[in-house]
Amino acid sequence: MGNKKKAVTIHDLAQELKVSPSTVSRALNDHASIGKQTKKAVRKLAKERGYRPNTIASSLRTNRSNTFGIMVSWINRPFISSLISGIEEAARESGNRVIISQSHDITELEMENLQVLYDSRISALIVSLAMETTDYSHFELFTKNGIPVVFVDRFPTIHNIHKVHINNFSAAFEATEHLIQQGCRRIAHFGGERHQSIYEDRRSGYIAALKKNNLEVDKSIIIQANLLSAEEGMRLTKQLLDIDNPPDGIFCANDTTAVSVIRCAKSRGIKIPEELAVIGFNNDPICEIIDPPLSSIHHPAIEMGMAAVKQALAILAGDTSTGPVSSVTLDTHVVIRASSDRLGTERSEDGFRGVLPESKVKDSAPQTK
Amino acid sequence: MGNKKKAVTIHDLAQELKVSPSTVSRALNDHASIGKQTKKAVRKLAKERGYRPNTIASSLRTNRSNTFGIMVSWINRPFISSLISGIEEAARESGNRVIISQSHDITELEMENLQVLYDSRISALIVSLAMETTDYSHFELFTKNGIPVVFVDRFPTIHNIHKVHINNFSAAFEATEHLIQQGCRRIAHFGGERHQSIYEDRRSGYIAALKKNNLEVDKSIIIQANLLSAEEGMRLTKQLLDIDNPPDGIFCANDTTAVSVIRCAKSRGIKIPEELAVIGFNNDPICEIIDPPLSSIHHPAIEMGMAAVKQALAILAGDTSTGPVSSVTLDTHVVIRASSDRLGTERSEDGFRGVLPESKVKDSAPQTK
DNA sequence: AATAACAATGCAATCGATTGCGCTTTGCAG
DNA sequence: CTGCAAAGCGCAATCGATTGCATTGTTATT
Numbered sequence: 001m002g003n004k005k006k007a008v009t010i011h012d013l014a015q016e017l018k019v020s021p022s023t024v025s026r027a028l029n030d031h032a033s034i035g036k037q038t039k040k041a042v043r044k045l046a047k048e049r050g051y052r053p054n055t056i057a058s059s060l061r062t063n064r065s066n067t068f069g070i071m072v073s074w075i076n077r078p079f080i081s082s083l084i085s086g087i088e089e090a091a092r093e094s095g096n097r098v099i100i101s102q103s104h105d106i107t108e109l110e111m112e113n114l115q116v117l118y119d120s121r122i123s124a125l126i127v128s129l130a131m132e133t134t135d136y137s138h139f140e141l142f143t144k145n146g147i148p149v150v151f152v153d154r155f156p157t158i159h160n161i162h163k164v165h166i167n168n169f170s171a172a173f174e175a176t177e178h179l180i181q182q183g184c185r186r187i188a189h190f191g192g193e194r195h196q197s198i199y200e201d202r203r204s205g206y207i208a209a210l211k212k213n214n215l216e217v218d219k220s221i222i223i224q225a226n227l228l229s230a231e232e233g234m235r236l237t238k239q240l241l242d243i244d245n246p247p248d249g250i251f252c253a254n255d256t257t258a259v260s261v262i263r264c265a266k267s268r269g270i271k272i273p274e275e276l277a278v279i280g281f282n283n284d285p286i287c288e289i290i291d292p293p294l295s296s297i298h299h300p301a302i303e304m305g306m307a308a309v310k311q312a313l314a315i316l317a318g319d320t321s322t323g324p325v326s327s328v329t330l331d332t333h334v335v336i337r338a339s340s341d342r343l344g345t346e347r348s349e350d351g352f353r354g355v356l357p358e359s360k361v362k363d364s365a366p367q368t369k
Numbered sequence: 370m371g372n373k374k375k376a377v378t379i380h381d382l383a384q385e386l387k388v389s390p391s392t393v394s395r396a397l398n399d400h401a402s403i404g405k406q407t408k409k410a411v412r413k414l415a416k417e418r419g420y421r422p423n424t425i426a427s428s429l430r431t432n433r434s435n436t437f438g439i440m441v442s443w444i445n446r447p448f449i450s451s452l453i454s455g456i457e458e459a460a461r462e463s464g465n466r467v468i469i470s471q472s473h474d475i476t477e478l479e480m481e482n483l484q485v486l487y488d489s490r491i492s493a494l495i496v497s498l499a500m501e502t503t504d505y506s507h508f509e510l511f512t513k514n515g516i517p518v519v520f521v522d523r524f525p526t527i528h529n530i531h532k533v534h535i536n537n538f539s540a541a542f543e544a545t546e547h548l549i550q551q552g553c554r555r556i557a558h559f560g561g562e563r564h565q566s567i568y569e570d571r572r573s574g575y576i577a578a579l580k581k582n583n584l585e586v587d588k589s590i591i592i593q594a595n596l597l598s599a600e601e602g603m604r605l606t607k608q609l610l611d612i613d614n615p616p617d618g619i620f621c622a623n624d625t626t627a628v629s630v631i632r633c634a635k636s637r638g639i640k641i642p643e644e645l646a647v648i649g650f651n652n653d654p655i656c657e658i659i660d661p662p663l664s665s666i667h668h669p670a671i672e673m674g675m676a677a678v679k680q681a682l683a684i685l686a687g688d689t690s691t692g693p694v695s696s697v698t699l700d701t702h703v704v705i706r707a708s709s710d711r712l713g714t715e716r717s718e719d720g721f722r723g724v725l726p727e728s729k730v731k732d733s734a735p736q737t738k
Numbered sequence: 739a740a741t742a743a744c745a746a747t748g749c750a751a752t753c754g755a756t757t758g759c760g761c762t763t764t765g766c767a768g
Numbered sequence: 769c770t771g772c773a774a775a776g777c778g779c780a781a782t783c784g785a786t787t788g789c790a791t792t793g794t795t796a797t798t
Contacts, residue, residue, distance in 0.1 A: 007490075007514055009784055020748045025785060035746055050510075055488045056429045057784035060753050065425060067468075075457060076671075081450035088444060088471055092482065097489060099436075100469050102457055113461065119424045120466060121376075141419075145376055259658060289628060291660040302445075378754055389778045394755060404776055426754035429783045 008051040017045060067097045069122035073105045073130055078284040079301050086305025087126060094313055103130040111138045124312035129154040131227060134195045148315040150308045157197050164307045164328045168198045171297045171332040172205030175251050175279045178334050180213050182342040184249030184277050188221035188240060190257045192228045202253050221247050228253060233260025248276060255280035259290055277340040292338035300330050377420040386414060436466045438491035440483060442474045442499055447653040448670050455674025456495060463682055472499040480507045493681035498523040500596060503564045517684040519677045526566050533676045533697045537567045540666045540701040541574025544620050544648045547703050549582050551711040553618030553646050557590035557609060559626045561597045571622050590616050597622060602629025617645060624649035624656055627663055646709040661707035669699050
């Protein structure tokens with residue numbers, strides 16, 4: 001183990017076959033102007049000697065690294081890890097590698113790590129913004145140097161960008177209307193940083209649904225969180241449930257806080273969904289696990305990752321059919337479970353209902369280790 | 370956007386400063402034989418022109434890519450994504466990039482993707498084996514070429530390897546003894562593929578605990594799963610609970626199947642932990658979410674990732690203090706929750722107990738999006 | 739048979755950074 | 769004033785693969 005014998009190069013093959021390195025290179029790349037015999041001989045020897053192309057050298061010469069960079073907040077979050085899984089798969093299928101980097105939701109770290117990605121001369125960058133980030137100038141390093149940047153999920157509030165996203169407004173609208181249909185009349189909202197458009201849009205969709213249904217918009221039950229973490233969720237829910245006129249429904253901007261709401265409510269003996277109907281966002285695996293199962297918005301993480309790669313590839317191929325920028329919107333849908341199902345139509349015994357989109361998610365992301 | 374002006378190189382800087390590229394290179398790398406003034410001037414101009422080193426060129430010349438390759442089964446599993454998060458962080462801190470690849474638990478895909486990683490001339494490889502994999506010859510490509518391979522979690526059953534792991538035997542032993550202490554006398558086991566040593570060891574630890582406590586080892590309640598998926602868990606649990614003499618406790622080789630056991634048992638009205646005590650493995654986030662909360666073995670995913678990087682760095686630095694191979698074993702511990710706590714000492718109201726190792730996990734991996 | 743056309747291969751530059759070796763200058767001791 | 773070392777910097781090769789252009793050998797055309 002650990003021998004440091006040098007790897008085989010095309011020069012080694014060339015020497016042995018008494019041809020030039022150019023010929024070897026072309027033979028391996030199936031260039032038209034190389035004879036059949038030669039190609040066969042080269043490939044045979046390459047295999048025998050265990051030749052493997054040096055991607056680094058190739059990248060330097062061709063100026064194409066065939067590598068995508070990913071910048072996300074935290075790798076170990078259900079939505080993000082599925083997103084990455086989708087990116088990895090689509091990238092691999094198109095012959096690209098994937099370098100990964102996390103910002104820990106801190107803008108400064110995002111900036112630092114972007115430098116590293118740039119130094120790696122990635123072919124394209126796929127980003128989901130750090131929660132903190134409000135200034136986007138650090139992405140110009142890429143755009144100004146001709147490296148496509150595709151934003152996924154959390155994207156900047158500026159116009160000239162490529163992005164893959166969902167319609168957060170309408171998803172939130174549907175979620176809220178669902179609660180209203182279930183009889184809720186005083187619906188609270190758990191929202192994230194408003195400078196992140198996805199959270200602002202979810203908030204707007206929620207408010208629009210209330211207004212459309214002639215329900216009061218009470219800002220005292222619109223909760224503002226920073227990171228939408230479990231701890232925040234627990235702490236803020238306690239406050240919310242302590243007020244004189246507590247809500248009878250709540251729409252949370254993510255599942256993590258929704259779970260905290262359920263746990264807090266349960267500990268107080270508040271019946272879900274009868275006294276408090278809850279719906280989250282993302283359709284994380286925990287939705288099916290918690291008792292009662294949590295209604296949510298299905299957020300197509302893997303598909304979003306794949307779409308981002310597809311979009312990056314199109315840009316690299318010079319596809320300008322969508323104009324200077326492109327925006328892909330993926331579909332979401334409400335997944336109704338017991339936490340919001342006051343009419344009792346969706347209940348089951350063991351909680352295993354063959355809901356189509358969910359089994360689909362499971363197929364591509366089994367919760368095994 | 371999308372201008373294709375070429376990036377600044379050291380030659381551009383050299384020309385403008387009327388010095389040689391060598392000087393620029395050395396100045397930027399803080400080489401001793403370059404004058405103070407020169408260094409200052411070079412760095413100033415580099416900054417002004419937005420110079421960024423081309424890692425690809427540097428890698429080619431120095432034969433060091435400063436890139437770690439990761440090969441895992443699925444990125445989007447709680448344990449794996451935390452593992453990767455740890456790897457990414459430790460790698461970044463040591464100035465290394467991270468390329469990621471997934472095998473989907475299929476050996477063939479593992480082999481194919483390893484080729485790609487090799488072609489990228491990664492500095493070191495960190496692997497958690499595909500469930501299927503029993504032959505390890507495809508890793509020789511790396512070892513024979515002097516590229517360190519560090520196995521994490523799922524490792525080969527051969528000796529001359531570097532690895533980071535836990536003591537699966539003793540963890541399983543402790544888990545099983547815990548069930549026995551709680552009064553269980555007929556304990557079942559849900560195991561994974563036995564050719565994967567981690568699952569074989571968990572099984573052995575379980576059996577050893579039974580024997581030590583003079584309990585019968587009944588193979589009819591040792592369940593063999595392939596992927597340890599939720600579906601498998603549900604299907605096999607149904608069979609298990611249908612037998613004449615059902616178990617009063619079960620130790621599962623992962624949390625996913627343990628959750629299935631709980632859900633299946635609940636749907637049949639079996640009381641947990643009174644009639645069936647359950648303990649899983651990994652301490653995934655779902656453990657705290659499910660009702661009743663699931664006891665488990667804390668599996669230090671992030672720390673394992675960091676340890677693997679540390680180990681790889683040591684090998685690259687030529688550290689032979691551990692001999693030709695090195696093995697790092699990290700600690701685990703039983704996390705007792707309601708699913709196995711028949712004595713009722715660990716209960717709480719809202720399920721938020723400030724268990725130290727858990728809050729630690731949360732700090733580094735908040736369940737937010 | 740002479741020439742055009744083409745197929746197959748080689749030559750050498752190139753991508754951007756690094757580095758061993760050698761050259762020039764300055765400083766200082768003898 | 770000479771000699772010599774150290775400081776500061778440049779030359780040119782190098783890493784491995786790619787590619788425009790030149791070259792050789794072969795076949796087809798008139």
